[in-house]
Amino acid sequence: MSKVAIIMGSKSDLPVMQEAIDILQGFDIQTEVDIVSAHRTPEKLFEFSKNAHHRGISVIIAGAGGAAHLPGMVASMSPLPVIGVPVKSSNSIDGWDSVLSILQMPGGVPVATVALNGAKNAGILAAQIIGSHDKIVLDKIILYKESLKEAVNKSSDELKK
Numbered sequence: 001m002s003k004v005a006i007i008m009g010s011k012s013d014l015p016v017m018q019e020a021i022d023i024l025q026g027f028d029i030q031t032e033v034d035i036v037s038a039h040r041t042p043e044k045l046f047e048f049s050k051n052a053h054h055r056g057i058s059v060i061i062a063g064a065g066g067a068a069h070l071p072g073m074v075a076s077m078s079p080l081p082v083i084g085v086p087v088k089s090s091n092s093i094d095g096w097d098s099v100l101s102i103l104q105m106p107g108g109v110p111v112a113t114v115a116l117n118g119a120k121n122a123g124i125l126a127a128q129i130i131g132s133h134d135k136i137v138l139d140k141i142i143l144y145k146e147s148l149k150e151a152v153n154k155s156s157d158e159l160k161k
Contacts, residue, residue, distance in 0.1 A: 002058040002130040002137070003030040004123075007048065007074070009037050009064040013087045017063045020085070020123035027127045027140045032057065038069040045070070049077035059126040062111075063119060065089025068101035071111045081129055083122045084111040 004024055008017050017033075024031050032055075036045050052060060060078060063085035064070035071084030086098035095116040103113045114121040124144075131138035 001030055001056075002134060003032060003056050004059045004061060004126045004130070005032045005034070005048075005052055005057045006061045006063075007034050007036040007070065008062070008087070009035070009039075009066075009068075009070050011035060012089065013063045013065060016087050016117045017061075017085065017119045019120040020061050020063075020126070023120050023123035024127060027137060027144070029127055029130060029137065036062075036070065036074075038064070038073045039067070045073055046077065049074045052078055053080050059083065059129050061085060061119070061122045061126055063087050063122075064102070065095075065098050066091050068098040071102050071113075072105050072109060075105065075109050075111045082111050083125055084113045085119045085122045086113065086116050088116055 006017055006020050008014060021031055021033060036048050038045055057080060059081050060074055061083045062071035062074050065087035066089050068086055071082055075082040084102035086095055086102050088095035092098055099116055102111055105111050112125060127137055127141055131141045
């Protein structure tokens with residue numbers, strides 16, 4: 001079974017990152033959640049990044065605010081796909097510092113970046129990556145997308161009444 005690691009720079013990021021945890025649990029994808037600070041626990045960051053694939057992790061979601069170095073540093077050391085979630089933190093410049101830090105990675109060190117506080121989409125993207133080689137997860141993604149369409153159609157029908 002595939003597993004997604006969800007890491008964040010500090011506990012204050014958890015309310016945002018919880019959306020990734022919740023959506024992945026809805027797809028019955030196992031998660032591993034931890035706090036890994038690029039600046040305060042660099043040794044832990046190195047160990048996590050270099051060894052996640054040995055622990056059965058398939059995708060890493062990394063959320064960070066402010067300077068937001070966590071996703072890029074993980075991507076520089078891990079062979080796994082990394083999805084970055086810019087978090088609007090208390091020391092942030094409206095979140096733009098986090099967005100640009102995660103988005104503007106050099107060639108050879110990709111980080112798939114979602115919207116500011118977009119952990120739900122990060123979880124969906126992680127599930128889609130897993131679904132590309134796991135039919136059970138793929139079928140759940142298809143049902144989820146169908147439910148989105150049905151919700152819009154229902155709203156449209158109600159509006160017309």
